[in-house]
Amino acid sequence: MENKLSRVSGKILPLIALVMSIYHLWQVLKPSMDPTLHMDIHLAFALTLVFLSAINVKDTTHPRRALASQLSSLVFLSASLVSTAYIYINFNDLVNRAGRYTGMDTFIGLIMILAVLEATRRTYGLILPALVTIALLYGRFGKIMPGLLHHSGYSWPRLIASVTTYLYGIFGTVLNVSATYIVLFMIFGGLLEASGAGKFFIDVAIAVGGKTRSGAAQAAVIGSGLVGSINGSAVANVASTGTFTIPMMKDRGYEPHYAGAVESVASTGGMIMPPVMGVGAFIMSGIIGVPYAKIALCALVPAVMYYLTASISVHLRALRSGFRPLPDEMIPDKKELFRRDGIFFLPLLTIIVLLISGTSVMRSAFIGCVVLVICFAAKNSIKNPSFVLTKDFWLFLYNGLVSGAKSAMTVAAACAAMGIVTQIFVMTGLAMNIVFFIKTLSGSVGLVALVLTMAVTILFGMGVPTTAAYVLVASLAGSVLAELGFNKIAIHLFIYYFAALANITPPVASAALVASKIAKSDYFKTAATATRLGLPGFILPFMFAYHQELLLIGNPLSVIAIIISCALGLFCMCACFEGYLFRKLNIVERALMAACAVCGIWPGILTDIICYVIFAIVVGRQYLQSRREKQAAV
16 A cells, blocks of 8 residues: 555656646736635645655655555645635635634634644654644643733634634745745746756856865855755755765865865855845845845845855865865866856846846746746757757756745745744734843843844744744844834844854754765764854844945945955954964964954954954965965975
């Protein structure tokens, strides 16, 4: 029976994934569906794919356990279909009796919650469903909680209906983001992967940075940044690009834990790198009502600084360790590479131009998919004019659409789960209490409020998709920071940064966890190294919260001066951690570099002067000593 279930699910799964992608693309052309019904269909597709994937898993080592898992997946699949079908069929009745529920509503809501919890457990582990369970228990038994956590409590039927059949909670803002923005970029990413563009971006990275001593690591930094910005998942990016970049770094001499850390940091940075930012810029635009183009522009300098510091760190490590550049045979020829596959940049440029021109996010992503398909067909039609009639072209479409839907299914399940948590926070008043808590505990001190917001964001970001964690925390803490006078764009970028950086923050550090498995290194060592390499990412949000010039807001001269100071400070931080410039730094020089870093990342007339003087002294001394050593060696 186990094999039969696996065979059947294996045949059905890609077909349903294909239909899911086609449905979402069609909705862009003909957006006739009510938003809630659209979310319901989106959730039905996602949960179906999750449980079919679970049924399709074969385990020959423990056949009885595998059969039990498949049967339970079949039960949850049935629960998913029944509950979403009930919402679709009874939609008008549910709207008309808003605030009232029946026994059937409660039963349907219960099995929907259980299906969502099980789907998130199978895709993200225990952390997210545990968080949802705690939220549900809090909603029910809030009357026994002390202080700010106290509320009157809700009966189970009302609580269940409130997060399901009332058409809030699961069918809230977070799932709407998944059903409209995220899924389309997942489809775009699936088509990119199927077209071979992912390998092209990695080859571009190797061609650009491969001839330096840190060539292997630079390829990971550049390539993972390019791919990670598009696919919207740091973990998925590590799993895909890391299988190539991590072994290459290890082969050039980087320690396994360091190679894994570099890949996880680079993949996480893709979430904050314009123009796509893992669809973060689009969601942010919809929440705060600021044009996408302005958000992408504001996010540019901090993202560039994040990647520059990662690039500098791996290069200084390579110099200190005496690594050699990649062999010439491993470095693609730039001209040949761009002649053959340069067309793959066109879909990305198309999306950017459309978004800047004011085209909706959904339509921009759709047109990007169309342009990508045309580019792939045109590229291959040069050799074979009838390529679009061949099996390979249609196989590319099939694989891309299926891959995109599979990527979207896990995000949709997590977004539904986070919708439950968000709704309970609102129902119980905890959202306002958290706002009051941050405001009270911070004593209206901006820095303390930022630190508390950072802690809350990282907590929610552990084991939860970046976009879902961002939407949740932005709804809780955004107003507090706004009241304290911080810029609106800076606030939301601050929250989004830490939602992304949760991927490399222990004890969960999901991106580092996947990277450590590929690198065959110790997880905690990999995660700790990733946190150190990614430290500029933890500092940058505080910098642009207080210095909007980093977001290109303000007087041009002030913008230039502060960017230079901050860049210099972050460079000194890298040198201090790696212990190398032109030669190995001694203890005094490392201390001076640390002081220079502190002064640089907190711009001001006095701190800038101190930073420049220390930098000139240490760099000049290092250069002269290095030159003497080379002359002595000659």
